[in-house]
Amino acid sequence: MRPADRLDGSIALARSMDFETVAASPLAIVPNDDADTRRLMEALKLGEVDHAVITSSTGVSSILELGRSCDVDMIGMLNRCRVTAIGPSTARAMTAAGIRVDMMPEEYTSAGLVNMLTSMNVSGRTVGLLRSDHGDPVLVTGLREAGASVLEAAVYRLVPRPEDEGLAALVQEALDGNVDAFAFPSALTAATFIEAAELMGVRDQIIAMLNERLVAAIGRPTRRKLESMGVRVEVMPEQATFIAMLVAIVGYRAR
Secondary structure: OOOHHHHHHHHHHHHHOOOOOOOOOOEEEEEOOOHHHHHHHHHHHOOOOOEEEEOOHHHHHHHHHHHHHHOOOHHHHHOOOEEEEOOHHHHHHHHHHOOOOOEOOOOOOHHHHHHHHHHOOOOOOEEEEEEEOOOOOHHHHHHHHOOOEEEEEEEEEEEEOOOOHHHHHHHHHHHOOOOOEEEEOOHHHHHHHHHHHHHOOOHHHHHHHHOOOEEEEOOHHHHHHHHHOOOOOOEOOOOOOHHHHHHHHHHHHOO
16 A cells, blocks of 8 residues: 555565565645745745755655746755755655755654754754655654754645545455455555445454454554554564565565
């Protein structure tokens, strides 16, 4: 289960690791030109942002699209700051777009970003966060507690699609016993999958089935969401990346 812009690449990656795949896109991605985004753009233009943090490769593509639609040089403005990528896939997307990557945390999570940035003494600094509208709040609260001024902009929105035909087909495949392992890449994806089952009238059956299969969560927020819905999580990789989650599934099944 991956956003539409990452689905084909994720399928190819899984197949290269000898997985058979059943795939769907539970979330639509919509670039978000709202007041917070405009405020951050203006701060970047005026050179008022010390650190810029980008939390996904989808954020990179959304930044580029917003720059084109608003006729502003987002790449040039970002490169005037110290720019941080949350992880390697984001860093690769930034480099390909011409956005400089100055830093990346050892742990590719919001908590990892907080640990890295606070160790650099961001007190009195302005940090611009370019992320989704479902970002982990720990990033904002952690930086503010460290004395930073935080400008948060949801440069894209994640819109759940529980009624998506592909997602319904995946739910049915799962009910038919054709799925051995489930890789959940976000808390919202997990919630949307369960909501799709609820729309089909099979929520309890899906949760019972998941608890008989191998369930992987990409990180702690996803794990917490699944467990709050009654789903047992067996696998969580050390690094919050999709490939690390697939590798962790392979390792678990080989035990």
